[in-house]
Amino acid sequence: MAEKIAKEMFQPAHVQDAEAEKISRPSLTFLQDSWLRVRKNKAALVSLIVLGVIIIMAIFGQYFSPNLGPNRSVNYQDTPYASLPPKVPGFDNMPFWNGHQNIGGQDVDVYKQKNVKEGTYYWLGSDTLGRDQFARIWAGTRVSLIIAVVAALCDLVIGVAYGMISGFVGGRTDNIMQRILEVISAIPNLVVVILMLLILDPGIMSIIIAIAMTSWITMARVVRGQVLKLKDQEFVLASLTLGESMPKILVKHLLPNVSGVIIINVMFSIPSAIFFEAFLSFIGLGLPAPTASLGTLINDGYKTLQVLPYMVLYPSVVLCVIMIAFNLIADGLRDAFDPKMRD
Incomplete structure (x- = not known):
């Protein structure tokens, strides 16, 4: 015989109105949710802190040097004190930072000599001209970061605008714009940069223009692909039906939806620009003397690598740390903006 279920068990549970309206989890915007996921990525968070310290030192680091007074710049030459090894107060018994150098198989106190x-x-x-390496490394870091950030901004503006227009308009316009990209990308970047540097006067602006000439192509292609995927979505079709103009659709609807991809590509393009500037300076096509950048410092240190290895070591370490930090931050942002990675 089937067991009977009491009628009272079918009564709805009584819930207080305050409990029913209570939100178990606070509402978060897209950026707030992304930031929470970035904070869970320890590598990206540590890299963000390291990069912040490097940026602060790039701005103010040269003023911490004990050898630069108010009337001395980072290019000040104190020739009697040329080719001095690193020496830090309090590290007299620690190698590499005690002012000693191995000369002819003997440990020599160069400062006393x-x-x-x-x-x-x-x-x-x-260095070999008596200039303070600490001040010049941070001044060179500032120059390299300025070149990379400005080139990345040019990449952002030109590449995003070109890709969004090409993808949204489509048809013959898209075909013509993509053929132009193929022609530009067929020419090696180094050839374009060398030609630009031969035409323009050497300097920071010429390197920025030379790097920005070709760096936006990847951004344009990525943005075009995202716009092609989104332009047939319902929210875009509804805006077109209501008579919204193309610039407003691009700025108000499509741009926010591709912002994650744009930010990630910009974060990857900055270390690429820093490395490319260092490469140009290393092969002698970069900034003219006595302007310091990480590339020119590495180039100067390479010439005296066997005698003064510290001249190439420290700028190389700073360059490597910057590139690793930017790449780890970009990886963290890619995971944070990826809907598939949501908890």
Whole structure:
């Protein structure tokens, strides 16, 4: 015989109105939700802190040097103190930072040998002209970051605008714009950059223009692909039906939806621009002397690698840390903006 179920068990549960209206999880915007996921990525968070420290040092680091007074720039040459190894106060018994150098198989106190005034320290050594390497490394980092960020902004503006127009308009316009991209991308970047540097006067602006000439192509293609995927969505078709103009649709509807991809590509393009500038300076096509950048410092240090290895070591370490930090941050942003990675 089937067991009977009491009628009282079918009564709805009584829930207080305050409990029914309670939101178990606060509402978050897209950026707030992305930031929470970035914070869970320890590598990206540490890289963000490291990059922030490097940026602060790039702005103010040269002023911390004990050898640069108010009337001395980073290019000040103190020739009697040329080719001094690194020496840091309090590290007298630690190799590499005690002012000693191996000369002819013997450990020599170079500061004492050159009669350097007591209390004078070159934290990262001096170059062959007596210039403070600590100040020049941070000044060079600032120049490299400026070149990379401005080139990335040009990449952002030109590439995003070109890709969105090409993808949204479509048809013959899209075909013509894509054929132009294919012609430009068929020419090697290095050839374009060398030609631009031969036409323009050497300097920061010429390198920015040379890098920006071809760096936007990848951004344009990525944005075009995203716009082609989104332009047939219902919210875009509804805007077209209501008579919204093309610029408003691009800015108000499509741009926010491709912002994640744009940010990720910009974060990847910055270290690429820094490395490309360093490469140009290393092969002698970069900034003219005495302007310092990470590439020119590595080039100067390479010439004296066997005698003064610290001249190439420290700028190379700074360059590697910057590139690793930017790439880890970009990886973290890619995971944060990816809907498939949501919890």
